[in-house]
Amino acid sequence: MRVLLTGANGFVGSHILDRLCAGGCAVSALLRGTSRTNFIAEHLPHVEVRQGSLSDPDSLERALQGVDCVIHCAGKTKVVHTPEYYEVNEAGTRNLVRAVSKVQGGVKHFIHISSLAANHPAGPASPALESDTPQPVSEYGKSKLRAEEAVRESCRAPFTILRPAAVYGPRDTDFLSVFQSVRWHVAPLIGGGRMPFSLIYAGDVAEAVVACIENPVAYGKTYHLASPEPSNAREFMREAAAAMNVRTLPIPVPAAALYPLCLAQELLARVTGKPGILTRQKLVELKAGGWVCSVEAIRRDLHFAAAAPLQEGIARTVDWYEQNGWI
Numbered sequence: 427m428r429v430l431l432t433g434a435n436g437f438v439g440s441h442i443l444d445r446l447c448a449g450g451c452a453v454s455a456l457l458r459g460t461s462r463t464n465f466i467a468e469h470l471p472h473v474e475v476r477q478g479s480l481s482d483p484d485s486l487e488r489a490l491q492g493v494d495c496v497i498h499c500a501g502k503t504k505v506v507h508t509p510e511y512y513e514v515n516e517a518g519t520r521n522l523v524r525a526v527s528k529v530q531g532g533v534k535h536f537i538h539i540s541s542l543a544a545n546h547p548a549g550p551a552s553p554a555l556e557s558d559t560p561q562p563v564s565e566y567g568k569s570k571l572r573a574e575e576a577v578r579e580s581c582r583a584p585f586t587i588l589r590p591a592a593v594y595g596p597r598d599t600d601f602l603s604v605f606q607s608v609r610w611h612v613a614p615l616i617g618g619g620r621m622p623f624s625l626i627y628a629g630d631v632a633e634a635v636v637a638c639i640e641n642p643v644a645y646g647k648t649y650h651l652a653s654p655e656p657s658n659a660r661e662f663m664r665e666a667a668a669a670m671n672v673r674t675l676p677i678p679v680p681a682a683a684l685y686p687l688c689l690a691q692e693l694l695a696r697v698t699g700k701p702g703i704l705t706r707q708k709l710v711e712l713k714a715g716g717w718v719c720s721v722e723a724i725r726r727d728l729h730f731a732a733a734a735p736l737q738e739g740i741a742r743t744v745d746w747y748e749q750n751g752w753i
């Protein structure tokens with residue numbers, strides 16, 4: 427079986443690639459000429475690179491030749507200009523799904539990496555279910571929902587949609603600033619740091635993908651991916667501090683106070699062309715009250731449960747950041 431993995435060189439995709447390679451799977455990685463390959467360098471001798479872009483339908487048709495399973499992990503999680511979310515996440519997914527439908531021989535399974543952001547905010551008393559009517563609050567979430575719709579409407583191959591909660595782990599640049607703050611003995615607690623949210627360790631996302639591959643039980647299904655227990659920023663930083671063996675000073679930051687900082691980061695992004703993490707859109711997600719999801723469906727259907735406890739996932743992440751000089 428040959429798998430085409432899009433986004434193979436990114437944070438989440440590189441963990442999926444690690445897992446596929448460890449399992450001896452024949453993998454083709456869809457990369458662009460400009461794609462950095464530092465996260466996946468060790469695999470390049472064994473992985474077939476297929477050049478292509480989600481915005482170039484012909485390149486996608488070429489990349490799909492002889493492919494049995496597609497794992498679509500490419501996407502934009504942060505942008506300089508909002509339309510980029512829709513160009514890559516929605517239109518790019520439509521292009522890929524169309525190409526899948528045209529390919530000779532037929533792709534047997536299309537696994538689409540979506541996001542919990544495509545569903546809706548929820549607290550632990552009533553976690554979001556896959557069967558809920560999605561009500562994304564951010565442009566990112568809306569673009570991921572439209573990508574899901576493209577898959578459901580147009581994918582001729584059996585498909586599975588996976589919606590990971592916030593993903594952390596080695597190579598992640600989004601939670602990195604949290605670890606850096608803790609390293610500097612500061613624990614900034616936005617809105618008090620008690621907003622409950624689901625999380626998943628990157629290695630567990632990869633395990634879930636493998637549990638789905640060519641598993642007919644998963645065909646046509648949408649699954650949340652998260653650790654069974656939600657967390658919050660206080661707990662996350664406490665575990666990070668313990669893993670680094672440092673003490674931190676908790677600093678409560680009212681969410682509204684971040685607004686000028688978000689504006690400044692957005693302006694800087696326009697100048698440098700590099701998207702920042704802290705944006706007004708991110709603030710909307712941070713003020714949503716909670717991002718807790720049920721993981722009962724994937725446990726029931728595929729007997730899958732994220733294995734890494736928060737303490738262990740954070741310890742592994744800290745190890746990697748330290749070994750690579752990121753903190």
Ligand SMILES: NC(=O)c1ccc[n+]([C@@H]2O[C@H](COP(=O)([O-])OP(=O)(O)OC[C@H]3O[C@@H](n4cnc5c(N)ncnc54)[C@H](OP(=O)(O)O)[C@@H]3O)[C@@H](O)[C@H]2O)c1
Pocket residue numbers: 432433434435436437438439457458460461462478479480481499500501502503514518539540541542570589590591592593594600
């Ligand atoms: N990180 C999270 O917490 C999280 C949570 C839930 C869901 N997800 C989903 O997981 C996926 C990967 O996210 P990530 O955090 O790993 O992001 P990432 O590190 O920024 O990786 C994004 C990947 O997408 C590729 N890509 C972007 N535009 C492309 C295009 N036009 N054509 C082909 N490839 C393109 C990038 O390739 P280049 O290097 O060439 O740009 C890169 O490989 C996304 O779909 C995201 O929505 C992430």
